[in-house]
Amino acid sequence: MxxxxxxxxxxxxxxxxxxxxxxxxxxxxxxxxxxxxxxxxxxxxxxxxxxxxxxxxxxxxxxxxxxxxxxxxxxxxxxxxxxxxxxxxxxxxxxxxxxxxxxxxxxxxxxxxxxxxxxxxxxxxxxxxxxxxxxxxxxxxxxxxxxxxxxxxxxxxxxxxxxxxxxxxxxxxxxxxxxxxxxxxxxxxxxxxxxxxxxxxxxxxxxxxxxxxxxxxxxxxxxxxxxxxxxxxxxxxxxxxxxxxxxxxxxxxxxxxxxxxxxxxxxxxxxxxxxxxxxxxxxxxxxxxxDDDTPLGRRWVFWAVVAVLVAGLAGSVWAAWTWSQQQYFVGVAQAQDGTEVVAVYRGLPQDLGPLRLSSVVEVTDIPLEQLPVYQRGPVSEGITASGLDDARSRAEGLRLPAPQSTSATGTGTTGTTGTGTTAATAAPEPTGGASAPGSGR
Known part of the structure; x- marks a missing residue:
């Protein structure tokens, strides 16, 4: 038929x-x-x-x-x-x-x-x-x-x-x-x-x-x-x-x-x-x-702040700054030994000229170099979260399960899908509780 x-x-x-x-x-x-x-x-x-x-x-x-x-x-x-x-x-x-x-x-x-x-x-x-x-x-x-x-x-x-x-x-x-x-x-x-x-x-x-x-x-x-x-x-x-x-x-x-x-x-x-x-x-x-147009689309918040500064609307600038400090994201920080690790930030992932719009809240022990290659870029750019708890959950979700003698078999291509999904070698289910990270793709 x-x-x-x-x-x-x-x-x-x-x-x-x-x-x-x-x-x-x-x-x-x-x-x-x-x-x-x-x-x-x-x-x-x-x-x-x-x-x-x-x-x-x-x-x-x-x-x-x-x-x-x-x-x-x-x-x-x-x-x-x-x-x-x-x-x-x-x-x-x-x-x-x-x-x-x-x-x-x-x-x-x-x-x-x-x-x-x-x-x-x-x-x-x-x-x-x-x-x-x-x-x-x-x-x-x-x-x-x-x-x-x-x-x-x-x-x-x-x-x-x-x-x-x-x-x-x-x-x-x-x-x-x-x-x-x-x-x-x-x-x-x-x-x-x-x-x-x-x-x-x-x-x-x-x-x-x-x-x-x-x-x-x-x-x-x-x-x-x-x-x-x-x-x-x-x-x-x-x-x-x-x-x-x-x-x-x-x-x-x-x-x-x-x-x-x-x-x-x-x-x-x-x-x-x-x-x-x-x-x-x-x-x-x-x-x-x-590509020259793409960064403008990604940084509309910052250009809006710039426009407000130029216009001299101090009240709006303060409101924008206050809003930015209520945001959280997962990014990269430097540990005491000089290695780059995953960290939780308050603020926005980009800076506005000399003005830094973020500060470190917590530093994890997850080395950046141990993340799958697909995840390193998004983390370096900053994975935004809906709040502090969500940011902590997303950071913890990057931690790959530790190998065990009863590990699941099979390996896979490393990667993230557009939601911040990571790909990794299959490993046993992790022990200990970590709240589920939000979708980041």
Whole structure:
């Protein structure tokens, strides 16, 4: 039986600390993708955009099931090489990476590729199943029977991702072939949705019967209502018989849309899959020109303070200063022996000329050099928190579990997803209690 897809994609920056969207999403007649970038402002959006741009070339190809598996694997390997090349061209992007969850239609089959902690769900005959398995440290504990799925939801290391695309050798996604049945509904999403909306609520929303576009918008609203501290990207697709009208216009959302010259309409209007891919990736060539604007966006608070100073509004300046001293973040300080360690700060991560806007509250014994490479950049830049307790929790959450003789096996690529997620070698569940760090991606 021949099948087609009726789909919609939506993305939102969320309510957290982000000033740009590091997620990217794509939905086309043959291809669905969600990619969650990591590496902080230096490269998360670049990585996810690059992945979507590479994969978009597959949309429109008429492939058999075996051809689909081969082509999808080839493009993902090419994507990984492209990430490596991009870092080589611009060392400031070192440490960037991205999750990828992609669904490629090949005849009556669907080829699923997955790496990281973005997810794919399938609603079939009223039952919602999480099809992908998170490549996280906590999931490895669940798989080993050491903790329950309920305990995993509040585990201090629940954001530790062990496999993502980083440009390093061995970054291999999982590939599987799925049957495409008319009546099925697929959900691909970043953890900005799955981390804030319960499984039962996902089920009820997907099963409500609303069209894909309305369903995707409802899911984004639910994530925002649930706290929305992360970027949120959602792709909803219904499998339909060819007799039913399918969707035909590609949709590009998130960082990939922002980095496309002309926006999402430019990519959607391209005449061929190759042109769409080119429109999604050509912005990378102009990054050096556009980067001059990026710091302004990230430092709007400081420019606002500068404007107030220039205007001579002393009362507003004092209010801004008072506000800044009620903020907290996790950063880097120098220990007494001269080593750089993780510390909790009061204030703002950047300084305003000679005016220092932060002070150390607590210094931990966590050496910066022992953190996974993906985590060092965000910590050095400052991971903002909602308060002192949250900052302490986030700092403690950076501490990797100590090796034990009964350690869990398996290693993974080191990295953080856009939420401050860290990747590490799998290790036994840590002893002692640390409150769960907030999502930092």
């Amino acid at each position: 021949s099948i087609a897809l009726r789909y919609a994609a939506r993305s939102d920056i969320g309510l957290g600390r982000y000033v740009n969207n590091q997620d990217s999403g794509y939905a086309g007649p043959h291809l669905l993708v969600v990619a969650d970038g990591m590496g902080g402002h230096a490269g998360g959006d670049v990585a996810s955009s690059l992945a979507v741009g590479q994969l978009a070339a597959l949309d429109g190809e008429a492939l058999s099931s075996s051809e689909g598996q081969t082509r999808l694997a080839q493009v993902l390997r090419r994507t990984n090489v492209a990430l490596q090349d991009r870092v080589r061209e611009d060392p400031d992007l070192a440490g960037m990476g991205t999750t990828v969850t992609a669904l490629l239609r090949a005849g009556s089959r669907l080829i699923l590729a997955h790496i990281g902690d973005s997810r794919a769900y399938l609603l079939r005959q009223g039952e919602l199943v999480q099809v992908t398995a998170d490549h996280t440290y906590v999931q490895s504990l669940v798989d080993a029977g050491r903790i329950t799925a309920e305990e995993a939801e509040n585990h201090p290391q629940r954001n530790v991702v062990m496999r993502v695309l980083t440009g390093e050798h061995g970054d291999e996604p999982d590939l599987s072939v799925r049957e495409g049945r008319p009546g099925d509904r697929w959900l691909l999403c970043s953890d900005g949705l799955s981390g804030f909306v319960s499984h039962d609520t996902l089920h009820d929303t997907l099963a409500a019967g609303d069209p894909p576009a309305q369903t995707a918008e409802n899911l984004v609203r639910l994530a925002l209502r649930g706290g929305g501290q992360d970027n949120i990207t959602v792709v909803v697709a219904d499998v339909v018989d060819l007799d039913d009208p399918p969707s035909t216009a590609p949709q590009v959302v998130g960082a990939a849309a922002a980095r496309t010259r002309g926006g999402p309409a430019a990519a959607a209007a391209a005449d061929s899959p190759a042109q769409r891919a080119a429109s999604l990736t050509r912005q990378a060539d102009a990054d050096d020109e556009d």
